[in-house]
Amino acid sequence: MNPLQETHLAIGPARFRIALAWKQPLELLKRLYADYPDPDDGFADFTVRLEPDKPWRRFIRPSVHISGDFWLPDAAPLPLEQGLLAAEMGMNLQMALGWRRHLLLHASTVEKDGRALIMTGLSGSGKSTLSAMLGERGWRFMGDEFALLCPDTGQIYAFPRLVSLKNSAIAAMQKELPDDRFGPLLKATPKGDIRHLKPAAEAIANMHEPARPALLLFPRFGYEPAIRKMGQSEIFVRLTQASTNYVALGEAGFRALTEFVDQVPARAIDYQSGAEAEEIINRLWDELAS
Amino acid sequence: MSQQYKLRTGETLIEHVLDSMTAVFQASSGITHLVTDPVPAILEVLSDQFVDSDQVAERLQRQFDLQADADVAAVVAARLEELWQLGLVERRTAP
Incomplete structure (x- = not known):
């Protein structure tokens, strides 16, 4: 299986590593978050992983399963076209379940x-x-x-x-x-x-x-x-x-x-x-x- | 034989008045309880020694200048039972 590709995002005080199995939502994220400061030291508060829920789902009716440091066991995967939404939901989930500074x-x-x-x-x-x-x-x-x-x-x-x-x-x-x-x-x-x-x-x-x-x-x-x-x-x-x-x-x-x-x-x-x-x-x- | 009640040993309660109610943060459980009068006054009476419901009622009547009344004793007894069920106070049978 191809390795995941990743990007780092800093949003307010929180820093995320987003790892994806597909290029298209990654490019979209990079475009929409292009003006945000680049956390170039490689540290992240949370990791969000967007992967196919089954290996063949990378190619056949691709669907995005959200996981990461925190996840919900019964979250339904989203179609690949909604990969951006999956990334946003994944970041929200990390904050909701893991953030303790505020x-x-x-x-x-x-x-x-x-x-x-x-x-x-x-x-x-x-x-x-x-x-x-x-x-x-x-x-x-x-x-x-x-x-x-x-x-x-x-x-x-x-x-x-x-x-x-x-x-x-x-x-x-x-x-x-x-x-x-x-x-x-x-x-x-x-x-x-x-x-x-x-x-x-x-x-x-x-x-x-x-x-x-x-x-x-x-x-x-x-x-x-x-x-x-x-x-x-x-x-x-x-x-x-x-x-x-x-x-x-x-x-x-x-x-x-x-x-x-x-x-x-x-x-x-x-x-x-x-x-x-x-x-x-x-x-x-x-x-x-x- | 009557039951006696006291705040749990080592317990810390932080109270904050919110208009009609009082929020009580219980440090041992991390739970926030929302209570109405006369519970904050009852908790104050229970802070340092075991007392039964009649003693609590008597103290409240004196403190708030209430007439001696069977209703006050019944209300206090019911609230004490609830506080015990919530885990805010400990209980023992009077020696």
Whole structure:
């Protein structure tokens, strides 16, 4: 069998070695991550391996099996055309299961004037789309998947991977941005249609700059516009659910999260369009962001 | 014979008030418990010695200036049982 080919990626504080059995997704990764700093010392926090689940699957109806330092035993392989998605899922999986330096919140983050807006919610809430949209409108995109909360300083660190645009968000962003910012359209993936978007140059250049958390939002797409205050208990519980490593961090995670809940104003917002969300977000930012 | 309760020996609990509830981090298990009143006050009473539910109820009544009431004793007894089941306190039969 041919040896795996590999590339190294540094995304925020995390460094990955991605090893693949096929050239096409490797070239795609290299193109989309070309502007990211090159971790040239060869060290990696995690390894992601993308290989055929059976030897003949390299050639016949090729399918990509995701493994690495951490993996899920029952993860279904993806067709080779979705190799980029497999790489992104593999990196997310390593972070979700293995990262210990920060409290991980499943949330998107954008920054302005050194202050971070964090948006968390269930899949379909629009947090990823909103962060991509704001990232093109005067905010610095810090990530659409994980906000990294530092237990020592309370600052948020960026993890600005490619943005994973889904379904109707794809057309909306394609209208605004040049084609070279996008990966290929991946149709009918397990998460619907997906097209990856390269973050703005500023987001990549400043990815090591942390930001102080200033506003937390729980967006929900598809409902009449509304803003709801939330109690600290509800915020705390929802953030423990949104964190993949809260339990693993023990006392450090408890102290980081309770301090975050004490200090960061939070609201639940409902919206039906990007323009509506942007208006609500700007208003709350002016009123509440400390 | 009555049951007596005390915080587990060597246990560290870190409490943080979140408006209507209190988050209690239990160092020995790494579990975070969310509790409501009067549990934080009960945990305080149990911190240094074995006491039974009547003694806990009496202390709470004195501390919060409550009327002596059979309901308070029943609520305290139920909460103590729950705390024991959660592994937050140890229990013994009164000597």
